[in-house]
Each structure stands twice: as C-alpha cells, then as structure tokens.
Amino acid sequence: MTAIAILGAGRIGQVHARAVQQVPGATIVAIADAVPAAAQSLADTHGAEVRSIDEIAQSPDVDAVLVCTPTDMHADLIEQFARAAKAIFCEKPIDLDVARAAACVDVVTECNGLLMLGFQRRFDADFVALKQAIDGGRIGKVETVHLTSRDPAPPPLDYIARSGGLFRDMAIHDLDVARWLLEDEIATVQAVGSVLVDPAIGQAGDFDTATILLQTHTGKQCTITCSRRASYGYDQRIEVLGSEGMVTAQNTRESRTEISSAYGSLKAPLVDFFMDRYAGAYRAEIQAFVDAVDSGTAPPTTGEDGVAALMLAEACHQAAHEKRVIVVS
Amino acid sequence: MTAIAILGAGRIGQVHARAVQQVPGATIVAIADAVPAAAQSLADTHGAEVRSIDEIAQSPDVDAVLVCTPTDMHADLIEQFARAAKAIFCEKPIDLDVARAAACVDVVTECNGLLMLGFQRRFDADFVALKQAIDGGRIGKVETVHLTSRDPAPPPLDYIARSGGLFRDMAIHDLDVARWLLEDEIATVQAVGSVLVDPAIGQAGDFDTATILLQTHTGKQCTITCSRRASYGYDQRIEVLGSEGMVTAQNTRESRTEISSAYGSLKAPLVDFFMDRYAGAYRAEIQAFVDAVDSGTAPPTTGEDGVAALMLAEACHQAAHEKRVIVVS
C-alpha cells in the first residue's frame, strides 16, 4: 500500500485525491494546505490527517507526495521532498523559469529521487490508443502531427497575468504530447499569437489565440492550434499522418446520441470541462505514479520531460513575440 | 445509338428524359403525352418530336420506350409495345392488381420482349456498393436485412386514394430491395400499419406508418420500416447483418459540412427530395436499360421482379389489415 500525502487542497488537489481513491494499492495519509479549513475538508472526505508540509516531509508513514500547490512553490517543494526521500508527483510546470526548473531536476537527480510530471494527456485512453496504433505500425513512419487544443472559455484575468502566458500555461501540455508523438528532437520553433477573444488578455500582455509550427531534425512537422475559447466545448484532438496511413483521436461528447431534424443531425455537445474530459486520464496517471513508486522504476513522464516542454514553450513565446524562427539548440 | 420514345411527359418522364440525355449512346426521338403542351415542351427541351402513342408503336426509328404514364395505363402499354417489338422500360408497378400484372408479363414473354421495371434503388451507387460488399464476401452469409424508408412528407390525399395503399405504392421499392439482398424466397409476411401522421390518410383507408417483418425459407429475416413523414428529410438506409460482419449504407446529405456549437455538432440535413436523392440512380438505371437493349441481354430488373414485389406488397396489405401472418405460397 503506497501512502500518499497531498500538498494543496484546491481544485487540482481534490481531483488527484479522488484519483488516488480509485487506485487499488494507494491510500491518502495526509493533507497540507495554507488554508486550514480547506485541508480539513479534503482530509475528512478521504479519512486522512491534516499535517504541515514540514511534518509531512518528516513523516515516516508517507511514501509519496502529490504537489498540487500554486506553481511558484513547485520547485522548492520538489527539492524539499527529494531530499526527504519521498517520491514526488508534481503538476506541470516545475517552474515558469527554465533555469530554475532545470536546477530543480538536477537536485532530484542528485538525490536519486523519483519525480513524475503531471502531463495527464499521455494517459488519456483515446490518446493512448492513438499512440498504440502508431507504435503498432498501423500508419508507417510518423510524418506530421496536428494537435488541436481549445478551452471552452478563458480563465480569470488574474490567473492569466500570473500564468506565464498561453504557451507556458496551456500549450505546454500540447508541446509534451508533440514530443511524445514525434519521438524526435525539435529543430525549429515558429509561432503566431493573436488577441481575438478578449482585448483584456492582450492588455495583460498575453495572447488568447496561437498557432505553433515545429519541425524536427529529421523533417517531421507539427502544428498546434490553441485557443482560450471554443464556444462548442473542450476541443482536444490529435491527427497523425504517417507514411502508410493516418490516425486521429476524436473528441469526447456528452453522449453518443444524435438528433435529426430539418436542420440536420446533431451529435451531442463536447464535454466542456477539463476534469470531465480527462477524469480517466487523471486516474491512469496516478495509477502509473503508484506503479512507479511500488516497482522503483522510472515514471513515464519525468522531470526532464517537464524541462523540455518548458523550453519549447519559451521558444514559442519568443517566436510569437519577436516574430522570428527559433532554432532550438 | 438507341432511339428512345418517352410515353408521358410528367415529372417522372422529365426525370428519365434528363437521364437519357446523360447516357452516351442513347437519344430521345419522340415524346407522347395526353396533354399536347406538356409533350411539346419536353420534346423541345430534348430536340425530339411529338408523336401519338400509336404512331410511336409504329415508328421504325424507335427502338425502345419509357413508360412514364399514370399506373392504370402501364399494363396496356407494355402489352401494346411488346407486340410492337419495342424494348420497354416501365415505372413500377405494372398494375395494382397482381393478376393483371402477371398476365401482362406473360404477354411480354410470349412476344419474346424486353421489359425492365423501374426499381431505381438497385442502381443507387451506395446501395450498389453495399451489395458488392455482400457479394464480395465482406460480411459472410446474409442473416438479417433492415431497411428504413421514410418520405419527408405525405403526398396529396388524392394521390394516396389512387395509390393502392402504402404497401403497393411505397413499400414496393423496399420489398424489391429486400428480394435483391436476401436472395432467397420469402416464406412469411407480417406487417403492422398505423395512422400517426394525418387522420385524413386513415379516412382514405390507408396507413401512413408501417413496419414489415419477412422471413425467408432458409430463415433469413428482414424488417422494413416505412413512414410517409420524416421531418428531417428523405431517410433511406440499409443495414445487413452477416455471419462475419455488418454492412450499412447511410443517408445522403446536402453537404459534408458539420457545424459545432454549444448545442453539439450539426451534420448537414438529409437531401429531402427523391429526385435529388436518386438522381444518379436514375441515370445508372437508364444506362442499364440501354445496355440491355444494345446487347440483347436480360435487363437487371424484370417484369417477374415487378410481379414478385407486388405480390409481397399485397401480402403486407393483407397482413396489416387482417392482423395475421401471411404464408407466401
């Protein structure tokens, strides 16, 4: 039984707590949060104790922690718990600054620690099925990858202001998926950004609509189209062209019904909340973390993956703001 | 060059004239219609002459006729033109009365004539592709067949009153398709009829909604669901279950666009007019007729097919009105 503590009892902490509950062989031991009532509430729900972060670091009955705090605490907490010899699962990003993130991963390596990054899309059943089709040779050699990533609606403006920008906050997930599917190092990064949804987002120095164009060393190509708004729901699709075929992963809808009228045939709306869309992925991700902790093997998404995706996000940011092609070293 | 005369310049006559024009190796020579202006108009459009029916029967420059008159003239015209040694294409049905239709077919046989029945669905590209999938062994042995046949809206009441009833007028097409796909003689016929669309249809002694259940001698099963109304367009689908798979033919839509909004994703409406839906089938049907005339071979849909479908329609009529299982002899 892997004993887990959750650092941060906010929305994402609650998501992960629910995931742990559904993973056989894992149990929640302790919850920490700066807001005592929040910690207590989540602890009560899962029959766990409230403890401080330092107490958890020193708790012999805790095997692993899930870092679900605000981003600016991630790197410090990872280092603290790597030194405390706890296995660590951390939500992306490690830090908004690449150098800080890389230094943090170095500490984990020095401590011989286990760090898994929360790139839950790699655990989505449909995306996994797409990856298996590729790995199984169903489409030959991968040539181009096309990712669609649109949120139903923008987050609050104050969130955007602290987010590091659309590329670091939102596209980082897609950049990780791109790396996973391309299996080749990125050579050039190009990107355009626009403010089409809300001028206030532009005033906050960010874009709300962006497209990324990547090319790898062997010439594979990838597009990522991001928007902070899709009036029709949470739009998350993948298309991969290979030398012998194409594979796509389509969206998740609220149901498999279709209503026909004189206006046409209406498929059910897309699921419009990321927690519903990725509920299964969150479970599978925690399962993979617990499996890695149990078996002492490397987790499927590492700190290095986190740094690599962050570097690409930074290159996108630069490319879009400076309107030039970034050559990745 | 096959020289064709068209008997009847109404809606279906015009459809077939257009089809002839698109068939290489066929030309329209003459048009006959009880209404001189209608005949003249269609003749002008296609560079043909107006002639009387008797003149056409005696025209040495006419190889073949398309019988597009009202149903009650079909049998007499077929006999007249079989005796005049013209190849004959006739819209279904030969006659509303099975005995009369059978006698008419006998005359054609005695004259060693060529008679093709207008079951255009057998020539629809999608239905042909479905049939080829079956014949190509893609689903193994046919076990059950399911036909959906819904018109956008009922015809005028006076048409219904003269139509012979939903089974003889509308389901006869589906019964022919069923025979084509089942390739086995029908053993029992069951049917239910209801008046759900318009009480006036019931007052006219007809049903507007019906379902047919057939079983063949070897146990294959078939359902046909018919409605005089489908608010969402012209619904014409086929599903066939075989021992090793299933094949379906889906509907034709106005375009291949899809619009996504908060309500869902809306595929374009179904084509809602039988002439648009079956435009290609009408062309292919006339092509097949011209090919049969040219090559002197049997047409793909014969007078016997017309009689067989009519007998099944009559059995459905009986089954639904008398609420009993009809054993087909």
Place this chain on the structure above:
Amino acid sequence: MTAIAILGAGRIGQVHARAVQQVPGATIVAIADAVPAAAQSLADTHGAEVRSIDEIAQSPDVDAVLVCTPTDMHADLIEQFARAAKAIFCEKPIDLDVARAAACVDVVTECNGLLMLGFQRRFDADFVALKQAIDGGRIGKVETVHLTSRDPAPPPLDYIARSGGLFRDMAIHDLDVARWLLEDEIATVQAVGSVLVDPAIGQAGDFDTATILLQTHTGKQCTITCSRRASYGYDQRIEVLGSEGMVTAQNTRESRTEISSAYGSLKAPLVDFFMDRYAGAYRAEIQAFVDAVDSGTAPPTTGEDGVAALMLAEACHQAAHEKRVIVVS
C-alpha cells in the same frame, strides 16, 4: 450508509459488488454463496463477512440484498427477504414462469416491500440521454422505436438449455426498454425466430436469431432485432422516430480513434463484453437502488416491470414458435 448483502458470488455478483463499492453511502456487509470459497474470496475483496442466506435474512445490520443467484432461486429469495423486511434488488428475470413471477411480486406487495429489477439498460448514460431528448420534446411524439441487440457470441449450450429461450433470456431486456420508450401498452406481438448461428442451438429447442414486431394500442410500432452473434462486437443501439425528428443512441467503441488507409477509415471496434459496455449502467443502477432504499421511494424498475417484460417475452416465444400474431390482453 446503506448496508448491503450480496446473495451469489458469481460473475454478476462480482459486478454488483464492484458497483456498490463506487456508490457513496453504500457498503457491503455480507456475502452468501453455495460455494464457500467463492463467498470468501468476494468477501475478502470487499472487507465483508461470509454468512448463510438465512443468517443474512436475520441480520439486523443488513438493510438490503442483491439477488445474484441462479434464476431458479430468484422468486423464493425475493419472498424470503420481502418477509424479512429487507430491500431487494434482483437480477432479471424473477422467474421463467409468468405466474410464479406474478405471485412473487404479490408477496412483495403484501409485505409492502421494496423490489427493484435489474434492467440496467435504463441506466446506461447514452440511453438515458436518448430518453431525456424524447422527454424534452426534441423529436415530438414517439411514433416508432427500433432496438438492435446483438451479443458478440452465443453463451454455452447448457446455459441456453436452461435459459428459457432467447426471448425470455435475452430479448427481455429489450422488451423492457421498449416499454420504457413507448410509454404505451403493447397491443400485438409478432416475432420470427431462426437458427442461423449454430444448429446445436436449434437442437436445444431455441433460436439464435430473432426479430420482434410490436404495436401499441395507439398505433406506435417497435422492432427488436436480436442475435446471439455479432462478429463485430456487442451491438446495442436505439433509434426512435418522432413526429418532429429522430434520435439515435450509437454503440460504445474501444476508443475514439480512426485509422485511414487505402481500405478506408477504420473506427475502433465495438466494446465486446457486456460488463464493459454497461459498467457505468451497473453503477448507476445500484446508485438508484440505494437512493430508493435511503429515501423510501419506489425504485425506477419494479417487480411489475419484471412481470410485464416477462409476459411480452412469453408472447414473443409463442408468436415465433406458433407463427401467429399474439394479441396481448
């Protein structure tokens, strides 16, 4: 917290145990099974005790039982536990004999008991969404209902021999769904049965392929097509035609991927096991049972529903074997 005992630790007992575990507010207290090792194993998995059926009937700490035994014990157990004032959830059918089933339901009524029948399809998320579309007026008045119900492969022959036949064993689920969607009493029942899959099923006196045709008192029509084999997976679809539109519920596939090659575009296979297909439905069903127990309200699927579906199944059996239209009294 509703305390539940499970009678029968076989496959369906395990399914329901897992469902209980995922329902907040419910807990498994005891397991009974004629095979002690089976009971012990399931009890261990869920932290419950092994008890005899009689012990459970007398256990004050048990609120409700799930009857997951072989069919021939259902009626006796329902009566025993109704008399013991336990809420009862029972897998369909109550009994293969209509009179016995009806008598059993009478006992429950006399005891003022709570009996819910395991018609899990009414709890499937897609079918629920379809029902909501109808109830929300999206297709106007229901006119015809078309159910497809095909298993991937036949059950063992000895199961078939004891099953009561395809109509009582398999179509009973569809007959319940038909009642749920038609919301009108059935007036006539017609059915055909064939042996197309395995002659041994015919030798056992059963059909492996059947089609049912229902008509209600107000003229609504319904087809149910059943097969013991669908080489392409577990095929469970609903189509409902209404006066103002059509709604369908499509199949569940293993993933939302599609692979395009020169052969065409291949959607992922259908889920091919009923437990995977209806996993969510089993959870929702147990949730509904627990809610009924907690609130003391009538369950959504009652003993009367069980008797009504069984009577229709018997009528189908008669209709198919005697080749006649059965008028339901």
Place this chain on the structure above:
Amino acid sequence: MTAIAILGAGRIGQVHARAVQQVPGATIVAIADAVPAAAQSLADTHGAEVRSIDEIAQSPDVDAVLVCTPTDMHADLIEQFARAAKAIFCEKPIDLDVARAAACVDVVTECNGLLMLGFQRRFDADFVALKQAIDGGRIGKVETVHLTSRDPAPPPLDYIARSGGLFRDMAIHDLDVARWLLEDEIATVQAVGSVLVDPAIGQAGDFDTATILLQTHTGKQCTITCSRRASYGYDQRIEVLGSEGMVTAQNTRESRTEISSAYGSLKAPLVDFFMDRYAGAYRAEIQAFVDAVDSGTAPPTTGEDGVAALMLAEACHQAAHEKRVIVVS
C-alpha cells in the same frame, strides 16, 4: 449560347470540355493542340472543329477560350486573347514568375478583358456550403482556418522539376482558399518543408511535405498542411474556427457504406483522384465562367486572385528555404 474554344487537348482540356458539355447555354466550337491527333480526337468527341490558336483568336464565332496548355504558354496566350477581345478562362498559375503574371494581368486590364482563374476549389459544393455557413453568421467572426491538402501520390519527377515547387504548384490552390476564407490581407508567411516521401524529390530541389502558417493583419491565423502522398486517398479538408462555433468540410468517399468487423467499422475509402473529387467543382466553375461571359460581370476568381496566390506561394517558398518569417508588404 456562349461559343467556346479550348486551347490544349490534354487531360485538363478534356476535363473542361466535359464540363462545358454539361453547362446549358455553352457549346464547344473549336479545339487547338500542338498534337493534331489529340486536337482531332477531342474535337470529334464534342462535335467541334480543329483550328490553330491564331485562327481561334481571329474566329468571330468564338466568344471565349479555355487555356489548358502547359503553364509556360499561359501568360502569352492570355495576352493574345485579351487583345483579341475573347473572354479567357485560364488554369492556374498565370506564370511561375510573379512579375510576369502581374504584367499579364495588367494587359488584360488595359484591354478591359475578362479573365477567370481556374481555382476550382472555390466551386466545390462542400466548400461552398462551408463558406455559406460562415457568411450566414453560423460561427461568428472567423478566427483560424485549417486546410489539409494531401495528394494520393506524387506526380512524375519530371513534372515536379518543371512545377515551380510544391508551394507554387500544389499549395497555390490552398493559398487561394485561405484568402477566400480569411477575407483579410496576409501579414506574415511562415513555412517548413521536408523530404519524407521520396529522396528524388529532394534531389530535384523540391519538398514533398510542407506546412504553412499565415497570420493576417487583424490577427487571424491559418495553417495549411500539404503532402505529395496520402496512402489513404485524396485528403482535402477545411476547418474554420469562429468566435461562435466551428465549421468543417469533410472528405468525399467512394460510397456511404460502412463495414463492421472485429477490426472495427470501416468507412469507404476516400476518392483518390482529383478529377473525381472535383468533378462537380469543374462543372460549377465553367458554369460561373459562362455566366460571367453572358452577363458581362466580373468572374468570381480573377487574374488578381491568381497573382495574389502566386505571391503567397513565393513567400512560402522563401520562408521554407531560408527558414525565416516573411513579412508580406
């Protein structure tokens, strides 16, 4: 009746001849081709005369010409026939050189001539339906456009060598569609090119796989993904994201059948030949040309459209070969 002469009796000349035949109010009068037998054969098929290009320029019975010769003759022929006061339809591109193309368009303007460019995709029924959805306000304001443009297989190498490169030869169609849908001038052009299909294409100095990224002055974004090979057929799709929804135009398949087996459900293959894919578009395009000639109004695709698309293709070429962002003046 618009009298048309066709210059060039090769493949595309034959396509347009067939299109003219299906347009009421248009007739083919003369055919010219450097190969007399080719000219004669096409003339015979359509009941036209063989004439030389100069004879056609001086024929008072010719209203309009279709320029279907090799690309390097386009500009000279356009000028010759503009001066001869014939309406001109010309296949894209006017010339591989932007300056030459622009000069040619100037001549047409000076002559007050009518020049229509052969961008047939604007006339494809599905793309037109998509455009109408946008123009009808169904998706709000256009934000991003995504075009997929993949040929089934590369053309012969000697064609590629003379083609002006993938951007000028193939992507020019997509660039025109992008302009049509974006309705906003392009500000920046980015592109990547790779050789993934056939090294010989690289040796010929061209790419076989490319992705284009456009941004307009108001911030709209557009991706175009091109490949000389799609093993699964001719892949031509459009997706447009708007402020209030998304509209897509899907591919054309060989039929609307779907075959289900244990491997999944297989939709029919894509049409894999551009002439089949765009047969309807070629007809509609010639219809639009004849309408413009008849009514004396401007054609829907002008010489200016041809120059604009060519300039974008050149910018793409530069962007991909020089790996930099091209700012369009």
